[in-house]
Amino acid sequence: MGRAPCCEKEGLRRGAWSAEEDQRLVAYVRQNGHPNWRALPRQAGLLRCGKSCRLRWINYLRPDIKRGNFTPDEEALIVRLHRELGNRWSAIAAQLPGRTDNEIKNVWHTHIKKRLEDGHGEEKKARKGKPAAKKAADAVGRSSEHGPFLTASPGLSSSGVTFSAAADSAAAVSSSADNAATTSHHPQQVGASKAESSTELDSGLSSAEFPPLDDSFWSSADVVDMGLGATDEELGLACPPPLSSSSTRDEDMEFWLNMLLEAGDMRDLSVL
């Protein structure tokens, strides 16, 4: 036993990530992928343990993360999957494109569980259930305060679904078919968030030292280069439905469920 700690603790930073750290991590992953999380921080010049880097990437910096409120559809799916899978958050997250296990776990504990316990689909009192706009603001606030040069996208759409990662570039690319996360987008909002993000970025960082990522960053080719693994196509998954005003959340959800079903991931589930 006595397994060695995951990382040498001395001299390593902990706590909230700075914009510079985020940028370093993203830049490094962009160039080299993440074949070895343990070695990554050293190679990337980060004073973090590999675990921390991995978590930050997976839960926050990944380009395909969807942020914002969970839709009723998503929540219903979570409830259903939780009933079947239990606390296997990663398995549940696998059925919710763009959502992380951590996020789902948080939502479960802070919203859904309480509602189920209450028995009537109401969240308690006023504050519970921050207004969507507020939630978005929170995300932005956090992001900008210690945060990610990638602001969590402030462009929270009315559907409550937004798309966070990679301020400029993600916004620019968000309509890309590669981007599994996006389900609805309002260009004007994206534009607004883009402007905000740039401002935050510019004010917080030396652009010379950390030049803004160009729009091509999040393109599929780059993402593949980043070592994120196979593209959806390579994994046997088709791209999500193209965005359109007629595309509904249900359709999107159904699409992904069908894809996963076809891929065999859910063969043993009676979900559908």
Next chain:
DNA sequence: AAATGGCCCAACCGCTGCAGC
């Protein structure tokens, strides 16, 4: 206007499973 309480979420901790040797 200030104090307090509660909510939310990012991040950490510790354990498990798996692959390589």
Next chain:
DNA sequence: CGCTGCAGCGGTTGGGCCATT
């Protein structure tokens, strides 16, 4: 076949922010 190291997972916590008093 056991050991070791790594990635991944789930539980928990700390701190910021907002609503209420």
